Amino acid sequence: MSDVPFSAEERAAVYRVIAERRDMRHFSGGSVAPEVLARLLEAAHHAPSVGLMQPWRFIRIRDTQLRGRLQALVEDERVRTAEALGERSDEFMKLKVEGISDCAEVIVAALMDGREAYVFGRRTLPEMDIASLSCAIQNLWLAARAEGLGMGWVSLFDPQALADLLGMPDGARPLAILCLGPVQGFYPAPMLVLEGWAQARPLEQLVYDNQWGVQP
Structure with a gap:
């Protein structure tokens, strides 16, 4: 036990922000x-990083036309994803x-580029x-929720096309387009659950005891 423990209220706030974080798709400008x-x-x-390599780089997209080009990349991949989903294609295209x-x-x-130089902790798990x-990204997400701001992680894009668009050097790789800002309200449950796309599984189904697949 820490010599300076968090108060019950502080601990509750941490667990609350984790539970109420949502992958937001609806924003209200501002x-x-x-x-x-x-x-x-x-x-x-402040996030942990393997070997303290701090591989993150954040590019703030402030140009309106550039935003539009990012959105076009996402739309292109959205169509390709729908095609790959087969019978769920129409259902997927209705999702925001x-x-x-x-x-x-x-x-x-x-x-960042040059990640091959970092071997500590990555020799077998690059x-x-x-x-x-x-x-x-999760740290940013939780902090945003604590500030009353919504955030959404968009991963529907061709990484090389986005890297080229943003002038990234060889070896650099985009992982997320993050949408951030005020929202009218936070979803009461994950949006994909509310839309009937998927159901979250209970934790007890995902915890094993000593060997894979053995329930405690």
Whole structure:
């Protein structure tokens, strides 16, 4: 037990923000104050990273026309994904998959170039750079929820096309288009559950005891 434990109220706030985080697709315009955006990015920067490589790079998309080109990339992949889904194609096309034109801020989260130089913790698990960036994104997400802001992670895009559009060097790789900003309200449950696309599984189905597939 820590010598300086968090209070019951502080612990409750941590668990609440985790439980109430949502992958948002509906935004209400507005803006994010510079000092709030700075806090969110600082929270992301506090994420753990393998070998302390800090592979994250964040590109703030402030140009309206550039936003439109990002949105076009997403729309292209949305159509391709629908085609790949076969019988669920029409159902998928009814889903709202991004809020690029409506949100206050668009941030592309990417992996830096030169990652091959970092071996510590990655010799057998090179994908730990992705895990590290994902931790940074989750930090940003939770901080945004605590600030009363919505955030959505968009992954429907061709990584090379987006890298080319943003002038990324060889070896750099975009992982997420993040839509961030004020919302009218947060979904009471994950949007894909509300839309009937999928159902969340209970934790007890996903916890094993000593061996794969053995329930406690």
